[in-house]
């Protein structure tokens with residue numbers, strides 16, 4: 001009898017599962033999704049690359065000229081880079097749908113604008129270019 005009662009109850013309730021990907025769950029508080037870099041803040045110290053446990057951060061150059069490649073298929077979403085950054089240039093977003101078929105699609109590049117030395121003082125110091133698909 002108890003089983004019939006449970007069966008009737010479940011027939012009148014809405015399902016607790018979602019029809020993903022058509023329905024999506026709201027990210028929970030504290031979810032660590034894709035980390036992103038703010039090149040305006042970055043001073044190019046290299047601590048994020050040094051401390052990343054999975055070598056997901058490739059850094060080209062140092063200081064204000066430093067640029068990055070981030071490999072999200074290596075990232076463990078541990079937020080160590082956020083902890084290590086002395087200027088708060090890295091943020092963990094709540095973006096969690098990162099699956100892709102190709103390795104190249106899992107890469108994001110952060111570049112700085114190319115300017116000649118004479119024009120450098122006239123232009124904005126840095127900007128971000130994202131190639132992440």
Ligand code: SF4
Pocket residue numbers: 035051052053054055056057074075076077078079080081082
């Ligand atoms: S979140 Fe962790 S694994 Fe991902 S880039 Fe930052 S330090 Fe590396």
Ligand code: SF4
Pocket residue numbers: 037041042043044045046047048049066084085086087088089090
């Ligand atoms: S730790 Fe922060 S300031 Fe240093 S290179 Fe990484 S993002 Fe830039």
